[in-house]
Amino acid sequence: MSDIYQDGHRRLQEEFDTRRLAGRLDEEIVHDTITPEDRAVIERADMFFLATVDPRGRANCSYKGGEPGFVRVVDDRTIAFPNYDGNGMYLSMGNLLATTEAGLLFIDFETQRRMRLNGEATIDRRDPLMAEHPEAQFIVRVRAREIFPNCPRYIHKMKLVERSRFVPRAARETPVPAWKKGDWVCDVLPAGDPARDATRPVLDR
Structure with missing residues (x-):
């Protein structure tokens, strides 16, 4: 068995009578x-x-x-x-x-x-x-x-619409987020931040 359970876990397991169940899960799936x-x-x-x-x-x-x-x-x-x-x-x-x-x-x-x-x-x-x-x-x-x-019962079923366009990909220029172009932040960006490159495309999301 693992040492996944600590005092707080055990207190709630005792209160709700799940200690045996928790032990079995530790034995079987962890x-x-x-x-x-x-x-x-x-x-x-x-x-x-x-x-x-x-x-x-x-x-x-x-x-x-x-x-x-x-x-x-x-x-x-x-x-x-x-x-x-x-x-x-x-x-x-x-x-x-x-x-x-x-x-x-x-x-x-x-x-x-x-x-x-x-x-x-x-x-x-x-x-x-x-x-x-x-x-x-x-x-x-x-x-x-x-x-x-983990038990999947509360996972909402959803489908992918579009992956983020900000994920870096080979042979493609990654856009910068529009918030990094704001007056409130542009003066404190690191020297090498991509947002300092005026040629980079800018996207909100």
């Missing part, structure tokens, strides 16, 4: 190696949610999107994904540097499936996978501690 089924979910994904925590215990959750396959299974315990240009706050990535704790939630809204992967993350600007991801700032690798599917 694992720490990536199965072929897990790999299919991960490498088909074009988005996931990333939960992190700072040294004070304060949580942050962010959305990460890309082309299908932007999250790579490196080995049976490790996944990797690129970090692209964002708003410069680095809330999630800064938390990973500080605490390494990462929780990823993959959801396929068309098939109504979801999967969790929790583990420890590292960040590397010289990772060999950098060459495979145009405009990546660095690569994040997460070594899995717990992997498990």
Whole structure:
């Protein structure tokens, strides 16, 4: 069995009489190696949610999107994904540097499936996978501690209409977001920010 449950979990499991159920789920579905089924979910994904925590215990959750396959299974315990240009706050990535704790939630809204992967993350600007991801700032690798599917009953069924036009693609100039052209922010952009390039296309979304 894993050590996924802590005191708070146990208190609620006792209150609602789910400790036996929780124990069985831990025994049967929680694992720490990536199965072929897990790999299919991960490498088909074009988005996931990333939960992190700072040294004070304060949580942050962010959305990460890309082309299908932007999250790579490196080995049976490790996944990797690129970090692209964002708003410069680095809330999630800064938390990973500080605490390494990462929780990823993959959801396929068309098939109504979801999967969790929790583990420890590292960040590397010289990772060999950098060459495979145009405009990546660095690569994040997460070594899995717990992997498990979740009950799909509350997932709303949705279909993809269009992938984001801001996702970097090879041999194509990536547009910049219109908000980075605003008077309130343009004077504090980093020297190498793509928004400083007047020839770049600009899109609202």
